[in-house]
Amino acid sequence: xxxxxxLQWLEGSPLGHAMRSSGVWTYAxxxxxxxxxxxxxxxxxxxxxxxxxxxxxxxxxxxLSRPAVTVAGTGVTLAVLTGIPMFATKATxxxxxxxxxxxxxxxxxxxxxxxxxxxxxxxxxxxxxQALTIAQARRLALAAGCSLVLWFCAITCGRLAGYW
Amino acid sequence: xxxxxxxxxxxxxxxAMPAVAHHGWGGNEEKITELTGTVVKPVSLAGPHATMxxxxxxxxxxxxxxxxxxxxxxxxxxxxxxxxxxxTVRGNRSLEADHHEMKVVLVVHNGKRYAVYPDRL
Numbered sequence: 001x002x003x004x005x006x007l008q009w010l011e012g013s014p015l016g017h018a019m020r021s022s023g024v025w026t027y028a029x030x031x032x033x034x035x036x037x038x039x040x041x042x043x044x045x046x047x048x049x050x051x052x053x054x055x056x057x058x059x060x061x062x063x064l065s066r067p068a069v070t071v072a073g074t075g076v077t078l079a080v081l082t083g084i085p086m087f088a089t090k091a092t093x094x095x096x097x098x099x100x101x102x103x104x105x106x107x108x109x110x111x112x113x114x115x116x117x118x119x120x121x122x123x124x125x126x127x128x129x130q131a132l133t134i135a136q137a138r139r140l141a142l143a144a145g146c147s148l149v150l151w152f153c154a155i156t157c158g159r160l161a162g163y164w
Numbered sequence: 165x166x167x168x169x170x171x172x173x174x175x176x177x178x179x180a181m182p183a184v185a186h187h188g189w190g191g192n193e194e195k196i197t198e199l200t201g202t203v204v205k206p207v208s209l210a211g212p213h214a215t216m217x218x219x220x221x222x223x224x225x226x227x228x229x230x231x232x233x234x235x236x237x238x239x240x241x242x243x244x245x246x247x248x249x250x251x252t253v254r255g256n257r258s259l260e261a262d263h264h265e266m267k268v269v270l271v272v273h274n275g276k277r278y279a280v281y282p283d284r285l
Contacts, residue, residue, distance in 0.1 A: 028233065089210055089211050
């Protein structure tokens with residue numbers, strides 16, 4: 001199945017049909033929850049990432065990371081679950097929308113960054129409330145920097161996709 | 165702390181300003197032009213904006229209408245105008261000469277006026 005076949009399949013799927021035939025407010029409401037998801041995600045990661053980069057050192061890291069990860073995870077799940085039906089609505093229209101596919105790549109990279117971080121010994125150490133070595137603190141700061149840049153660029157591309 | 169918060173707010177406002185100023189119509193002409201042609205793709209109430217296609221001479225124009233609730237509220241529905249019908253549209257065409265796209269504010273069919281953006285007429 002080629003790329004255009006995939007777009008046609010997605011647009012012609014029951015999900016695409018449902019999005020196009022379920023009333024004039026459906027897209028707007030799905031879009032609303034997409035934005036709420038992004039707000040939850042970015043609002044949570046900016047707190048955690050800035051803490052990992054050295055802000056608010058008085059706040060115990062484990063106390064911040066647990067709720068931040070829960071809220072960010074909820075946000076990204078909501079954004080993906082609402083993003084798929086919005087894409088399916090007119091999938092073939094996005095065939096030459098480079099911003100949208102750049103966004104997908106950036107989201108994939110950002111999620112890989114999360115995966116790698118969560119498998120690191122530095123992350124396990126902070127989750128357990130242990131004191132971090134300098135190397136561990138640097139590992140967390142590096143992931144935080146990547147997270148901020150990748151998610152910000154993903155949001156930028158997502159917004160610009162609407163203006164393409 | 166207060167000063168830092170204010171500076172941050174000022175920075176965010178400065179970043180957000182161009183986005184507000186350019187909303188939606190940035191890539192289109194300021195002036196309103198008119199096209200008359202035949203409908204090749206009827207009104208579609210799907211996606212962020214309603215759309216249709218109109219053929220003028222040998223050129224097929226992509227017509228972008230208002231968002232769905234607004235287009236629908238103007239009386240323009242998917243079955244309002246059949247394929248092959250003659251319509252006149254008024255709107256702001258793309259700034260790029262070879263890009264046949266128009267953000268339409270008014271559609272006229274059979275003497276009936278659908279003003280999807282009455283405030284932009």
